Amino acid sequence: MITKELTYKKAFEIKSNTLKEKTARRNMLLNAAYATNPRLADIDVELSQIGAQLAIASLSGNSEKVAVLRKNSVALSKEKRAILKKEAVPEIEYDCPICNDSGYVGGKICDCVKKIAARVIVDELKTQMPLDDCTFEGFDLNYYSKDGENARKRMTAILKLCKEYVNSFNPQNSQNLLFMGAPGLGKTHLTLAIVSGVVDKGFIPFYGPAENLFTLISNERFTGENKGSYQSMLSCDLLVIDDLGTEYSNEFSKSMLYNLINSRLLSKKPTIINTNLTMKEIADRYGERIASRLIGGYNANKFIGVDVRQQKFLEENRGI
Numbered sequence: 001m002i003t004k005e006l007t008y009k010k011a012f013e014i015k016s017n018t019l020k021e022k023t024a025r026r027n028m029l030l031n032a033a034y035a036t037n038p039r040l041a042d043i044d045v046e047l048s049q050i051g052a053q054l055a056i057a058s059l060s061g062n063s064e065k066v067a068v069l070r071k072n073s074v075a076l077s078k079e080k081r082a083i084l085k086k087e088a089v090p091e092i093e094y095d096c097p098i099c100n101d102s103g104y105v106g107g108k109i110c111d112c113v114k115k116i117a118a119r120v121i122v123d124e125l126k127t128q129m130p131l132d133d134c135t136f137e138g139f140d141l142n143y144y145s146k147d148g149e150n151a152r153k154r155m156t157a158i159l160k161l162c163k164e165y166v167n168s169f170n171p172q173n174s175q176n177l178l179f180m181g182a183p184g185l186g187k188t189h190l191t192l193a194i195v196s197g198v199v200d201k202g203f204i205p206f207y208g209p210a211e212n213l214f215t216l217i218s219n220e221r222f223t224g225e226n227k228g229s230y231q232s233m234l235s236c237d238l239l240v241i242d243d244l245g246t247e248y249s250n251e252f253s254k255s256m257l258y259n260l261i262n263s264r265l266l267s268k269k270p271t272i273i274n275t276n277l278t279m280k281e282i283a284d285r286y287g288e289r290i291a292s293r294l295i296g297g298y299n300a301n302k303f304i305g306v307d308v309r310q311q312k313f314l315e316e317n318r319g320i
Ligand SMILES: [Zn+2]
Pocket: 096, 097, 098, 099, 100, 101, 102, 103, 104, 110, 111, 112, 113
């Protein structure tokens, strides 16, 4: 997973490269037009002279002269456009008419850059996870009917909770979710569906299996690699720690986990944690401090049913 800063850096690079290509193509045509139409260069000189005269005239309050100069300027611009049109030099067509592809409106990052940033994140996530397969639509509740209606009822409610979570997502006050339960019951599937939904809405999540997240943090701390990772985990719109409990843990990772959970709780930034551990196992492994933060600050949901991965495997291999 890449940091918010890197994501935006990439998004701006993509944006400016597209604009550069467009400008370069137009400049070629423009140069050719100037070479065959000396009048164009003359018009530019006249326009810049008028610009200077206009400034003086309007500063001295000579409104008559201002009006005449404006009229001349408009006429010259029109003449220039006509020549360029004759020479088939197109106007630059911006991808985003709101910011003219500068990426900023009124000092703020334009939505077009946020959309590109979302694409950057999704592309990055797809290199690690089967994001396209993990949608809400692809979450098949039929797999949860094997041991009575109980599991199906529970999982229907959890699916609804996840969908609503995306719909009303707010990086300042969405609740924290703790998904518990045995492996193969769809915790990662639903979490990735949430991540996709949140990205679609223009927010920047940070997702990773616990093992990867702690490797990122310890590399940053001890080798200087992945600079900014820990800060991104602290400040991103949504932090997702997948598979907590499967990582190699030591005092350092335990204290980092506590910091992440506690800091995000204090700053009211939402976090989702998936784990195969029970609350008692969490307390045994990470300490009461962390367990009590999770109990007090997270909406815990236990996934139940019969291992869906195994069911799918058996279906696919039936008759072999
Ligand atoms: Zn824009």
